[in-house]
Amino acid sequence: MRTTRAVPLLLATLLTATACGAQVGDADAAATTTVPRCAQSVEYREPRSAVAYEGGSADKLFALGLADKVRGYVMPPANPPVTESPWAEDYASVEMLSDDLLNRELVVDAGADLVVAGWRSGFSDERGITPELLDRLGIQSFMHTETCWNYPGFAQRVTPIEGLYEDMRRLGDIFRVPDRADAVVADMQARVAAVEAAAPRVDPPPSVFLYDSGTDRPNSAANQVPPNDIIRLAGGRNILDDIDGRWTDVGWETVVERQPEIIMILDYGDQSATEKIDFLKSLPTLRSVPAVQSDNFFVLDYNEGISGPRNIDGLERFGGYLRELRR
Structure with missing residues (x-):
């Protein structure tokens, strides 16, 4: 939906200061x-x-x-x-x-x-x-x-x-x-459009779990935040795309049940992406998850994951990652 634009007001001269000294805008x-x-x-x-x-x-x-x-x-x-x-x-x-x-x-x-x-x-x-x-x-x-x-x-x-x-x-x-x-x-x-055109065509698409943070319960991306679109447009599927929300907590049992092939790490904060990956690999609960077994981790920069122009950079990088993974 495009917006309507007002026609600028044309003034012959700038309005001068009022008696109390305030300036009226141009x-x-x-x-x-x-x-x-x-x-x-x-x-x-x-x-x-x-x-x-x-x-x-x-x-x-x-x-x-x-x-x-x-x-x-x-x-x-x-x-x-x-x-x-x-x-x-x-x-x-x-x-x-x-x-x-x-x-x-x-x-x-x-x-x-x-x-x-x-x-x-x-x-x-x-x-x-x-x-x-x-x-x-x-x-x-x-x-x-x-x-x-x-x-x-x-x-x-x-x-x-x-x-x-x-x-x-x-x-x-x-x-x-x-x-x-x-x-x-x-x-x-x-x-x-270029990323979409080059996306791998596989059925079902590779499943992806985004790990933001959390130990007892992981925080992740539902369907109303940019990583959901980054995953989708690159040719993958967010395992939480059925959750109507933005950033959400889930149980580890949900991650295990949905068996993601790739884990996307949101890189920010005091804990580095490497530390987050090491933590996930250390969890006995996740040993059966394909992404952990195959060491399939992708790091998404924080500003690629929140709404902004760098979403497109993140999409291009993840698109390239998926293409390489499917070769």
Whole structure:
């Protein structure tokens, strides 16, 4: 679904300061464009001071060439170093506002006019920072479409990769760079199509279990997060694709029962990918799992697994892995 774009207001002269000294915005700032926030239509002013939460949010803005419109970013400890990003120079050009979770005081103090995050992935009822609360403060918000599937009152369900495309288009409209967004999306779509065309055709497709973390119960990827699409589009099948959710805990008995041929490791946090693999190999419970018996482990970078442009990098790498595995 494409968005509607408002016609910019044409002003012959800039409005001057009011008696109390406040400045009235110029033509571009005064114009609004209507863009969906999940399934809710919202009128957006063009942002000049955006705050991004996590690598996926910042990457989307940087991929659209919007570093000069970014006030700063919030990067929780789980996120790998920004120096590893394809947009490392853009990260270096803006301020890191916090290495903790997103909160209301932070965005207010930063003077943010737009906050980019996900529902329950940045925005949170429990921590008191939601789009509705920010609306009341006069701060705009943008939510990743991938996280909208259970957003109260305005749920929207799309596959995660389609959600990525939609985010790029919506952000392109909000920031008034729709042609740039269309070009970015077209490149992503061409790369995805190339992986799909080269995917191994086997029935049944190779089964994959994503291991995020956890000892007593593993945390993994259900069908509403990008790894599900990465696995599917590359020619595999997520063993938890029947679970309607995002990141979810399951029992080890479920993993054993579904006998994954490949285990995908989400690489982040204090425990390295190698340490996670060693842990899984050490579990007596998993000795009968084909992935463990065959030593079939694939490492997915954290920013390839959360909604963002690097999803396509992860897809291309996993597509290559599956093709090599099937030779």
